[in-house]
Amino acid sequence: MTAEETIYRRGYSDGRAAGSWVINGNTSDKTCAEIFRKVEEGEAADFLRIVLCGCQAGEAEEDDLWYVYSDAWYEGVYFQVGADCRKRLGLTEKSV
Numbered sequence: 001m002t003a004e005e006t007i008y009r010r011g012y013s014d015g016r017a018a019g020s021w022v023i024n025g026n027t028s029d030k031t032c033a034e035i036f037r038k039v040e041e042g043e044a045a046d047f048l049r050i051v052l053c054g055c056q057a058g059e060a061e062e063d064d065l066w067y068v069y070s071d072a073w074y075e076g077v078y079f080q081v082g083a084d085c086r087k088r089l090g091l092t093e094k095s096v
Contacts, residue, residue, distance in 0.1 A: 003065065004065065004068050007065045007068045007069045007072070008068050008069070008071075008072040009072070010069065010072075011068065011069035011070065011071070011072030011073040011075075011076065012072040012073070012075055012076040012079075013076065014073055014076065015072060015073035015074060015075060015076020015077040015078075015079075015080070016076040016077070016079060016080040017076075017080075018073070018076070018077055018080075019076060019077035019078070019079070019080030019081045019084070020080050020084065022035070022077075022080075022081045022084065023035070023081060023084040023085055023088055027088070029088070029089065032085050032088050032089060033085070033089060035081060035085055036081075036082060036085035036086070036089065036091075039078055039081055039082045039085065040082065044078055044081065
């Protein structure tokens with residue numbers, strides 16, 4: 001496995017762990033439905049206001065492993081939040 005693959009897997013796993021904290025027993029069905037809609041429409045970043053910090057603007061190169069990690073982290077967050085919303089709202093892939 002390459003370093004990029006290892007970093008991607010770690011970022012995705014960490015993102016899913018972070019995403020698992022978004023929907024909980026205090027989240028109303030209305031809010032859950034709104035979050036789910038935003039995730040499905042690709043607008044969740046602004047709505048969830050999730051920021052992954054770690055480097056200053058212009059500090060990292062475009063091909064830096066940081067970008068691999070952060071892209072995978074966001075993918076993991078969105079996957080987990082979407083899955084948790086589907087479960088909470090009783091939705092299946094076919095009903096979406």
